[in-house]
Amino acid sequence: MSALQILHRDPGSLARAGVLRTAHGDVRTPAFVPLATKATVKGLEPREVAALGYDIVLGNTFHLFLEPGADLIERFGGLHDFMGWQQPIVTDSGGFQVFSMGYGTVADEVKGRAPSGPNRMGRVLSIEEDGVRFRSYIDGSEQFIGPETSMQVQAKLGSDLALVFDECTPFNIDRDYTARSTERTHRWLDRCLAWHDAQGPAGQLVYGIVQGGVHEDLRVESAQAVAARPVDGIAIGGSLGADKAQMYEVVGWAISGIDEARPRHLLGIGDIDDLIRGVELGVDTFDCAMPTRLGRHGVAIVPDPANRWRVDLTAARHRESHEPIMDGCPCPACGGGHSRGYLRYLVKNRELTGARLLTLHNLAYVARLMAGLRAAIAGGTLAAYAAAQRAGAAP
Amino acid sequence: MSALQILHRDPGSLARAGVLRTAHGDVRTPAFVPLATKATVKGLEPREVAALGYDIVLGNTFHLFLEPGADLIERFGGLHDFMGWQQPIVTDSGGFQVFSMGYGTVADEVKGRAPSGPNRMGRVLSIEEDGVRFRSYIDGSEQFIGPETSMQVQAKLGSDLALVFDECTPFNIDRDYTARSTERTHRWLDRCLAWHDAQGPAGQLVYGIVQGGVHEDLRVESAQAVAARPVDGIAIGGSLGADKAQMYEVVGWAISGIDEARPRHLLGIGDIDDLIRGVELGVDTFDCAMPTRLGRHGVAIVPDPANRWRVDLTAARHRESHEPIMDGCPCPACGGGHSRGYLRYLVKNRELTGARLLTLHNLAYVARLMAGLRAAIAGGTLAAYAAAQRAGAAP
Numbered sequence: 001m002s003a004l005q006i007l008h009r010d011p012g013s014l015a016r017a018g019v020l021r022t023a024h025g026d027v028r029t030p031a032f033v034p035l036a037t038k039a040t041v042k043g044l045e046p047r048e049v050a051a052l053g054y055d056i057v058l059g060n061t062f063h064l065f066l067e068p069g070a071d072l073i074e075r076f077g078g079l080h081d082f083m084g085w086q087q088p089i090v091t092d093s094g095g096f097q098v099f100s101m102g103y104g105t106v107a108d109e110v111k112g113r114a115p116s117g118p119n120r121m122g123r124v125l126s127i128e129e130d131g132v133r134f135r136s137y138i139d140g141s142e143q144f145i146g147p148e149t150s151m152q153v154q155a156k157l158g159s160d161l162a163l164v165f166d167e168c169t170p171f172n173i174d175r176d177y178t179a180r181s182t183e184r185t186h187r188w189l190d191r192c193l194a195w196h197d198a199q200g201p202a203g204q205l206v207y208g209i210v211q212g213g214v215h216e217d218l219r220v221e222s223a224q225a226v227a228a229r230p231v232d233g234i235a236i237g238g239s240l241g242a243d244k245a246q247m248y249e250v251v252g253w254a255i256s257g258i259d260e261a262r263p264r265h266l267l268g269i270g271d272i273d274d275l276i277r278g279v280e281l282g283v284d285t286f287d288c289a290m291p292t293r294l295g296r297h298g299v300a301i302v303p304d305p306a307n308r309w310r311v312d313l314t315a316a317r318h319r320e321s322h323e324p325i326m327d328g329c330p331c332p333a334c335g336g337g338h339s340r341g342y343l344r345y346l347v348k349n350r351e352l353t354g355a356r357l358l359t360l361h362n363l364a365y366v367a368r369l370m371a372g373l374r375a376a377i378a379g380g381t382l383a384a385y386a387a388a389q390r391a392g393a394a395p
Numbered sequence: 396m397s398a399l400q401i402l403h404r405d406p407g408s409l410a411r412a413g414v415l416r417t418a419h420g421d422v423r424t425p426a427f428v429p430l431a432t433k434a435t436v437k438g439l440e441p442r443e444v445a446a447l448g449y450d451i452v453l454g455n456t457f458h459l460f461l462e463p464g465a466d467l468i469e470r471f472g473g474l475h476d477f478m479g480w481q482q483p484i485v486t487d488s489g490g491f492q493v494f495s496m497g498y499g500t501v502a503d504e505v506k507g508r509a510p511s512g513p514n515r516m517g518r519v520l521s522i523e524e525d526g527v528r529f530r531s532y533i534d535g536s537e538q539f540i541g542p543e544t545s546m547q548v549q550a551k552l553g554s555d556l557a558l559v560f561d562e563c564t565p566f567n568i569d570r571d572y573t574a575r576s577t578e579r580t581h582r583w584l585d586r587c588l589a590w591h592d593a594q595g596p597a598g599q600l601v602y603g604i605v606q607g608g609v610h611e612d613l614r615v616e617s618a619q620a621v622a623a624r625p626v627d628g629i630a631i632g633g634s635l636g637a638d639k640a641q642m643y644e645v646v647g648w649a650i651s652g653i654d655e656a657r658p659r660h661l662l663g664i665g666d667i668d669d670l671i672r673g674v675e676l677g678v679d680t681f682d683c684a685m686p687t688r689l690g691r692h693g694v695a696i697v698p699d700p701a702n703r704w705r706v707d708l709t710a711a712r713h714r715e716s717h718e719p720i721m722d723g724c725p726c727p728a729c730g731g732g733h734s735r736g737y738l739r740y741l742v743k744n745r746e747l748t749g750a751r752l753l754t755l756h757n758l759a760y761v762a763r764l765m766a767g768l769r770a771a772i773a774g775g776t777l778a779a780y781a782a783a784q785r786a787g788a789a790p
Contacts, residue, residue: 039740043747045727068714068740075715076736084732319463320470332440337479341471345434345463352438352747 003205003232004029004263004284010382014255014282017377020263022088022160023203024080027055029263030279030377032270032370033090033287034363038063039073039083041363042292043356046085052360053367056088056160058287061153062097062121066136066143070156078158090287091159093150093192093209096237096267097121098132099168129184131165147191155201162200163235163265164192166209171239178213185211186225193229205232207265210254214241219250223257233263236283240269248277255282272301272309272369276386279373291366295358298347300325300333301365303392311340313358318344328394331364333357369395398600398627399424399658399679405777409650409677412772415451415658417483417555418598419475422450424658425674425772427665427765428485428682429758433458434468434478436758437687438751441480447755448762451483451555453682456548457492457516461531461538465551473553485682486554488545488587488604491632491662492516493527494563524579526560542586550596557595558630558660559587561604566634573608577617580606584624600627602660605649609636614645618652628658631678635664643672650677667696667704667764671781674768686761690753693742695720695728696760698787706735708753713739723789726759728752764790 006018020027034041034049036057041049049057059079064070076082079089101124122137131146145153150165166185169178189208196206208226212218226234236254240247251266258264263284269275270288278286291301298314302325311318311325321340325333333343338357346354372395376385389395401413415422429436429444431452436444444452454474459465471477474484496519517532526541540548545560561580564573584603591601603621607613621629631649635642646661653659658679664670665683673681686696693709697720706713706720716735720728728738733752741749767790771780784790 038744038746039737040746040748043751045731045748045752047727047731067744072715072736076717076734082734082737084737320467322471332442336440336442339471339477341467342434342477342479349433349462351433351435352750353435353440355747356438356751357440 002261002263004261006261008378010280010377011380012383013280015279015373015377015382016282016284017374018284020088020284022056022205024086024088024160025055027088027285028374029284030370030373031055031285032275032291032366033058033285035060035287035289035292036083036085036089037289038067039079041359042296043352043359044363046083048360049085049363050087052363053371054363056090056285057085059083059089059091059157059159060094060097061091061150061157062094062145064091064157065094065145065153066138070153074156074158078156080158088160089157090161090265090285091154091157091163092267092287093154093163093165094145095150095166095209096168098124098134098145099127101134127167129187147188148195151192151195151200155196155199155204158201159204161205161207161233162196163207164189164209164231166211166237168238169211169213171214171242173213175213175215175218178211178215179218182211182213182218182222185209186222189226189229189231193231207231207233207235207263209235209237209267210257211238212254213239214246214250216253219253220257223254227258227262231262233265234258235265235267237267244274244277247274248281251278251281251283270366272366273305273390275366275369276373276389279377280382280386291362292359295360295362296355298344298354298358300343300358301362302326303389303394305390305392313340313344314347315344325361326365326394329361329364331361333361365395397656397658399656401656403773405675405772406775407778408675410674410768410772410777411677411679412769413679415483415679417451417600419481419483419555420450422483422680423769424679425765425768426450426680427670427686427761428453428680430455430682430684430687431478431480431484432684433462434474436754437691438747438754439758441478443755444480444758445482447758448766449758451485451680452480454478454484454486454552454554455489455492456486456545456552457489457540459552460489460540460548461533465548469551469553473551475553483555484552485556485660485680486549486552486558487662487682488549488558488560489540490545490561490604491563493519493529493540494522496529522562524582542583543590546587546590546595550591550594550599553596554599556600556602556628557591558602559584559604559626561606561632563633564606564608566609566637568608570608570610570613573606573610574613577606577608577613580604581617581620584621584626588624588626602626602628602630602658604630604632604662605652606633607649608634609641609645611648614648615652618649622653622657626657628660629653630660630662632662639669639672642669643676646673646676646678665761667761668700668785670761670764671768671784674772675777675781686757687754690755690757691750693739693749693753695738695753696757697721698784698789700785700787708735708739709742710739720756721760721789724756724759726756728756760790
């Protein structure tokens with residue numbers, strides 16, 4: 001039986017709304033998953049994340065593996081108890097982070113960020129069939145992650161939803177390498193499933209990962225190959241292309257190879273327009289650093305499509321602004337009466353309160369958008385809701 | 396009429412409890428005043444500070460004068476509106492910060508901190524009868540603060556309670572210099588009062604500052620000289636000695652020169668034992684960076700007199716600890732079920748959530764202590780309450 005109960009379907013797109021059942025409760029879908037990379041949504045308490053309307057967060061296997069280590073978290077009763085969040089948790093596999101080191105720029109490319117240096121997360125020593133050997137960015141120690149390690153770490157973390165260990169190829173890799181890499185990702189998928197079958201925690205869902213770069217045949221084949229395995233859900237990973245048009249095309253190819261019943265997760269995507277389009281393409285869950293990371297750096301999400309739904313509060317023009325980030329927004333920053341001028345001052349002066357208020361605002365915005373999308377699908381008004389959002393309506 | 400209404404007196408000490416009336420409401424005394432140095436209690440929203448039980452915060456004239464500037468804050472309607480805190484605000488005069496630059500180590504000495512370099516807040520160019528000329532730590536620009544500047548800035552900030560501009564002498568300055576400096580502080584007091592009389596905002600209370608170093612005669616003379624002026628209250632500043640015994644002696648001398656009716660503020664003191672003793676000595680309000688700064692650096696306040704009421708959660712021994720900071724504490728860290736092990740992990744990894752949870756815990760502890768002291772004075776049980784606190788009772 002699928003972990004996803006589909007309750008509503010949009011007649012005009014592939015969008016669906018429902019409930020994803022996990023060991024720690026239900027996730028209303030489509031859903032955005034805030035990052036709790038290092039066992040915390042940066043700056044927020046778990047109760048605040050729940051109060052914003054989120055049902056699930058994402059913990060980072062790679063970072064938690066290195067510090068404080070999966071064994072320690074296991075001795076605390078798992079990641080839920082360690083971080084004090086008793087709702088669902090998804091853990092990524094660590095593949096993305098490990099291969100970001102190897103290729104140097106894959107993270108930047110996939111995420112559309114400025115390059116931040118090849119050694120930000122450590123240094124790869126070898127990539128072999130067995131897995132990846134690398135140096136820790138924390139203490140320089142030699143470390144290894146392979147399919148079984150990743151599943152074992154995720155078992156110790158006790159997440160509700162584990163992602164299999166995949167090779168995440170960057171955009172600038174050629175078709176042949178991508179094809180061979182995708183094959184390896186499928187072999188690693190089998191090893192992950194074998195380990196999980198034998199030793200995985202009861203009740204932990206496992207998602208396979210579709211790779212295949214920007215090649216239609218590879219993406220469709222990969223999706224079909226993953227969907228042919230007994231995975232509880234399917235995540236779409238890797239490079240999704242050079243621009244949004246290509247990204248939507250790639251996501252469409254991947255989903256075309258997945259059966260209807262299987263829950264689908266889109267990895268690392270969270271721009272407002274991408275969330276809307278992703279839902280229309282049939283994505284059930286999304287995770288992304290964007291709302292929280294932008295917030296910490298002084299960028300707020302606003303209903304302004306012409307500016308990518310963003311306003312940079314560090315800009316000098318906000319210095320004297322008495323306006324809130326967004327009229328009518330109930331978040332602690334806007335509802336609390338804080339002006340753009342004050343928030344700009346806080347952010348420019350690196351005050352924790354500024355990072356926090358903007359994080360709260362951004363997550364509140366995305367939470368309302370996802371709730372709006374769910375309600376629109378249920379009410380048969382998705383086309384109108386999406387059009388209004390794209391025209392700059394408040395979520 | 397005194398701004399302080401004394402409602403209860405402790406028969407066994409000089410302690411009193413009451414209400415300090417200000418333009419933005421009442422402050423229950425004795426009270427601790429959390430620092431909102433740069434228009435924010437670091438990491439917290441105003442509503443959270445109020446929810447912890449605090450009636451008043453302290454804004455820093457020196458820092459706000461440099462950035463974002465008093466004119467900008469005035470255009471936002473004053474500091475209350477700028478930072479979204481509609482309860483009482485006290486602003487310091489900037490004297491402490493300015494003279495900390497000049498003497499290099501006065502801040503460290505007075506606060507008992509490790510030296511942090513002479514130029515942390517800028518560089519003094521000249522100290523003259525008119526005031527102090529210095530270079531801004533923000534942009535290197537030449538700046539000037541004197542008695543009138545300080546009062547003017549505090550008028551623009553619109554605080555409920557302004558402190559006069561004083562010369563803050565360090566511990567290692569000789570008696571003669573201290574005597575001459577104290578005289579200058581009194582001349583500056585007159586200039587501050589003259590400016591405030593002519594141009595100060597209606598309803599803004601003005602506190603004079605007692606100096607005189609660690610010399611009994613100078614302290615008593617200074618207290619009498621300040622109390623002879625039409626000040627609304629009196630703050631005790633400057634070096635309070637080499638150890639706690641001397642500090643209590645110096646505070647006692649100062650208070651002996653102040654009339655009963657006048658509210659008394661003790662500047663920059665906030666250790667748990669000092670708060671208890673200060674209340675017994677007749678202090679009405681205290682401000683200190685300690686609870687918030689320690690929290691941001693991973694040190695929590697606990698009922699452990701043998702360890703100065705502190706536990707350093709960054710210590711390795713807390714790595715596996717499942718215990719809360721403090722049993723029965725209702726703060727978000729303890730009441731939220733967070734273990735010392737998790738908090739240690741957050742703090743070691745410089746996660747905002749760690750700084751925030753420890754700030755909340757420490758401020759919650761001090762708020763309960765002050766509420767306990769007020770209730771004990773009102774109930775005639777201060778001696779027993781203070782003895783229990785000194786023996787390690789929960790506040």
